[in-house]
Amino acid sequence: MTKKTRKKSPKKTKKNGSISKVKLINIFLLVFLFAFIASALSYFIMQNEKKDTPKNIVEEKSVKQFQEKKLDEFFKLEENPKDAFEEYTQEFNKDHIDKPIKTIKEEIKKKQEEIVTIEEKPLIKEVIKEEKKDDKSQFLKKSLYKYDGVSKPKIVIMIDDVSSTRQKKAILDIGYKVNMAFLPPTKGHPNSAKLAQDLPFHMIHFPMQASSKFKGPEKNTLKITHSYEHIEQRVKDLRKWYPNAVFTNNHTGSVFTQNEEAMDKLFRALKKYNFIFVDSRTTAKSVAKKMAKKYNMPYIVRNTFIDNKKEYAYIQNQLKKAIKIAKKRGYAIAIGHPHHMTIKVLRESKHLLKGLEPIFVNELPYL
Numbered sequence: 001m002t003k004k005t006r007k008k009s010p011k012k013t014k015k016n017g018s019i020s021k022v023k024l025i026n027i028f029l030l031v032f033l034f035a036f037i038a039s040a041l042s043y044f045i046m047q048n049e050k051k052d053t054p055k056n057i058v059e060e061k062s063v064k065q066f067q068e069k070k071l072d073e074f075f076k077l078e079e080n081p082k083d084a085f086e087e088y089t090q091e092f093n094k095d096h097i098d099k100p101i102k103t104i105k106e107e108i109k110k111k112q113e114e115i116v117t118i119e120e121k122p123l124i125k126e127v128i129k130e131e132k133k134d135d136k137s138q139f140l141k142k143s144l145y146k147y148d149g150v151s152k153p154k155i156v157i158m159i160d161d162v163s164s165t166r167q168k169k170a171i172l173d174i175g176y177k178v179n180m181a182f183l184p185p186t187k188g189h190p191n192s193a194k195l196a197q198d199l200p201f202h203m204i205h206f207p208m209q210a211s212s213k214f215k216g217p218e219k220n221t222l223k224i225t226h227s228y229e230h231i232e233q234r235v236k237d238l239r240k241w242y243p244n245a246v247f248t249n250n251h252t253g254s255v256f257t258q259n260e261e262a263m264d265k266l267f268r269a270l271k272k273y274n275f276i277f278v279d280s281r282t283t284a285k286s287v288a289k290k291m292a293k294k295y296n297m298p299y300i301v302r303n304t305f306i307d308n309k310k311e312y313a314y315i316q317n318q319l320k321k322a323i324k325i326a327k328k329r330g331y332a333i334a335i336g337h338p339h340h341m342t343i344k345v346l347r348e349s350k351h352l353l354k355g356l357e358p359i360f361v362n363e364l365p366y367l
Helices: 002-052 063-078 104-117 121-136 138-144 165-172 192-196 228-241 260-272 288-294 312-329 340-348
Strands: 154-162 179-182 203-208 247-252 276-279 331-336
Touching: 154 165, 154 203, 154 247, 154 312, 165 340, 179 192, 228 260, 260 276, 260 288, 276 288, 312 331, 312 340
Parallel strands: 154 179, 154 331, 179 203, 203 247, 247 276
Antiparallel strands: none
16 A cells, blocks of 8 residues: 555646646736737727827817817917907997987977977977877887896897808807808908808998008998998998898998998988998997987997907906996997907806897897
């Protein structure tokens, strides 16, 4: 028994040693396989990330940052820093709230006194009757409007100088109603009128004579020396290009809008082709209010410009001013331009409009 045991013992030890080596090899192979798979996966992921990363951007923290950067690049290309979108006047810095016109009764009383003075008493009744017809006139509706303090205040935000697809898309992406005012087509922006046609609402940004300091006038800008026939033809062209538009506001125009003769010609043509004028108020001497009364048209005027400075805090503060006016009077009109910073502020300031209703111009409560 002892001899047999001694013979078998060495064989058993040898077998156990072989099993241990096989296990070690298998474990090593398994670890190597996992390491290889992990390396392959990492390489594949890195290659995909490299493929998806834009060549002109080395590092981006997020997709949003990338989109913002691309938008910045676009606006830098489209905006020429040497050229202002608008003529700059001191009036741009002022919030405007037009003073209420005289009431109907006061106007009637004044005319009665004038008639009595010249001893034409029989005409009093006729004058009163004629004035009463104006009770429902478009012009007087504004002076009679009183905010009830209960309904939501309205805010009209206009973006002037719209002329390209990218500008239009950026404004639509703001996320609430914004009025787009399109420049008439020229060689520089031949498709501006076509871009407006599929929108639920649009305006025309009508170029008018600025001061001599302004060096970038649009082609076919209206001048105070133009004849009625010339102005009428220009308005007729706008009607052809923008068949669905009703409202037009002035692009620049500090010289034109204070000239009574020129504005009279313009309002005659606007009324003929069913347009309503919105006063951008580039001059405190504007006679738009007087012409609106003469031609029995609504008087619409902006309250504030929001982007005289292309700074985030400035633009947002100007928007807050417009909101404050709206809450006090029931409505407000704010004008801006398609600058990247303006679009960014409007997009990121939706929370400030809580309790207000962004509207198109044709939804103003006094119209």
